[in-house]
Each structure stands twice: as C-alpha cells, then as structure tokens.
Amino acid sequence: MDVESKRPTPWVFWILLISVVIVLGQSMYKNYVVKDYLFYVEASCDSSTNECYSRSCDIEGDCPPDNLTTYRVFELPASQFQYCSDNSCLNICPSETYSCEEILCSAQEDVSCEGPTATATTT
Secondary structure, X not given: OOOHHHOOOOHXXXXXXXXXXXXXXXXXXXXXXXXXXXXEEEEEOOOOOOOEEEOOOOOOOOOOOOOOOEEEEXXXXXXXXXXXXXXXXXXXXXXXXXXXXXXXXXHOOOOEEEOOOOOOOOO
C-alpha cells in the first residue's frame, strides 16, 4: 500500500479554506443583507428652479436610457432604494427622513451646469 495516498490534508489548506469562507460570508452579509453601499440616481430637473447637470444627447451613446439632458444626482444608501417609487427616487429625495443627499452640480469640476446658481465650468 502506498503511504503517499493516505497522507492527511495539511493544516494550511484548512486555514485557507476557512479564510475564504469567512471573507465570502462577510461580503455576502454586507452586500445582500445589510446593503451597505451607495446608489447614485439621476432625476429629471427643472433648470428654472433648481441647479441641474446638463449634457448633450446628440452623440450616440452619450446618454443613459432615460435620455435626460438636464438632471439632478442623488446619493442614497442601497438599503433605502426599496422606498423609491421609481428609479429617480424623487418621492424620497431630498428628504430629512431618508439618508438621501443631493450632489450639487456646482460642487463638481468639469461638468456643465444650468440653473439659477450654476457656477461650474463646461468640459
């Protein structure tokens, strides 16, 4: 009988296997259970009353499927996206109740802005 074929599995293998299981478990918990990451959503914007991002949809592929040329951007925790009535989340953003924060165009560099307080530069 061959001694090599009955050799026990080395302890290093078990340590690596347990480490991989722990890392995968933590990742799944964070992403699927707690949803501890951020969503950035775009919503339609009226440049006469709000500061809006602007983009040209003339070139093929420059716009997302919603074809918004003037829009607002909101940042919210993924766990709160379930309360949005649509993909723009305007029913909960901006809000004191939810952790939804608007990212203003004037706070960004190299973007085009429209609206009453637009001061950012055009790309």
